[in-house]
Amino acid sequence: MDVIEDISRTIVEASTRLSKDKLNALKRAIEIETNDNASWCLSQILENYEVAQDTKFPLCDDTGIAHVIIEVGSEREITGDLLNQIHEGIELGLNNLPARPMAVKGNEIERIEQSQGLFESPGMLKPAPILIDSVNDESTYKRDISPDTLNIHFLLEGGGPEIRAKTFRVYHKRSFSNVINTAVDWLGDSLKMLGCTPSIPAIGIGRTHFEATSLLLKSIAYGNLDNQNDVEKFVTDRLNETQIGPLGLGGNTTVLGTYVNIGNQRASGVRIVSVRPSCFVEPRVACLML
Template sequence: MGILEDISKTIIDASTTLSQDKFHALKRAICMEDNENAEWVLKQILKNYEVAQDIKFPLCDDTGIPHVIIEIGEDREISGKLINQIHKGIELGLNNLPARPMAVIGNEIQRIEQSEGLFERPGMLRPASILIDNVNDESTYKRDISPDTLNVHFLLEGGGPEIRAKTLRVYHKRSFDNVINTACEWLEESLKMLGCTPSIPSIGIGRTHYEATSLLLKSIAYGNLDNQNEYEQKITQRLNETGIGPMGFGGKTTVLGTYLNIGNQRASGVRIVSIRPSCFVEPRVATLKL
């Protein structure tokens, strides 16, 4: 199998298969839930996961925007050819899935106005700019990247969570709690309107809007619901106390867990915070090791 086919298969895996830690988290939530309606919703979500994985069918009609993170060791190289292959492999994967056609036709203005319609082929949906990650990354989700590592992580990011996402400065007042409380307040408001709970919200805290959002995306790629630190657990507990519950039906499970990724900070009165309240079919992530 060539690299284009490998990438195509990985895109399909990302769209149709969820990680074991998320299955574990959902099953724990079902066992703990004492709200009859909420328990029923959680069981239907689990069934959706199992059917999608079994028949390789997208977890959601919104098949998402491809995002790519390349994880590279010091003895490996990235060529322009590889970048082109990633783009072509994504196009092949979206067509083979098949994904929902979402790419807008036209020039800059026509794309904004969506006045010329959509491309029929799903593969015309281009990925976001590629992120590069190496051993020098400093964050909560810092990776132990060996010299021979070359991993390509594919994320499919849906539109609903993007509508409810937010990236803005927070005056930290020399208080970690102040920054986290502000992020939780944003999430509490966004989760009320998300509709597709339970969520796995992601938080990135950095020096710039780009960096904070990059940290958020890395947390989605690297986070693990079976291994949550004390701050992630506290945020999860607080958000579950809102009582929004699965699909807004109430109960104990508004979120299945939290990803919190804190990077470098600058001497300043503000911290840039990015939040994303992922819907219940996310994170949709798969990795190709080269």
């Protein structure tokens, strides 16, 4: 097995095709949409998905930053060599796609200022820090990881949703409703400005900013729109009541579904909540099983 080539193909898959459950959710939305403009828009989005899948073209010009989650069982190992192969495979995949060149040149200050321009090679865009998932994880999306598991999940995260995302504290006041409604209010404000609806927003609730965002990313990798729990349905219904609709044109479909991942909590007056309003080409996710 050539792991680098396999990772490259998985990156291309994540960028050019969407999961069956998201396609199902979009088709359900088209069937129930009563706003003519929104219905037309949803149909055009579905056509865009189908063209991208057939031609192996990226779903969006913003091809995103690679995020990696590794699921590892008790009898498998993550070696330094594997980590190097992941980085090499992502570089190759972004070049083969080809992705949009987005890596910024220069030293620390020059990268912030973007004063030295961009690298021409798409593969120069480095992935985010890698997350490790094991049987010790406690959350809504806890995985039943067998001892022989070694799965690598690749998420391509675009810039628009990151601009509208938020991670902040919420004073829970001993009320789950207070926490989840605060998250919904944040998302409602974000979706008004996102532009690329319908969204599949993600929510992570944890003890620290890092943990809350990690829980959010895991929900994007593991979530399933064909199997939504009561909390996810509640969030979806509340956001669809905004009538923002596809591309902000109004209608019943502001979101296709929601991912909510709740992890361990600490004895304190706050919960750390992370929200991300994905655009309509996300989540772009693919998994390589080794």
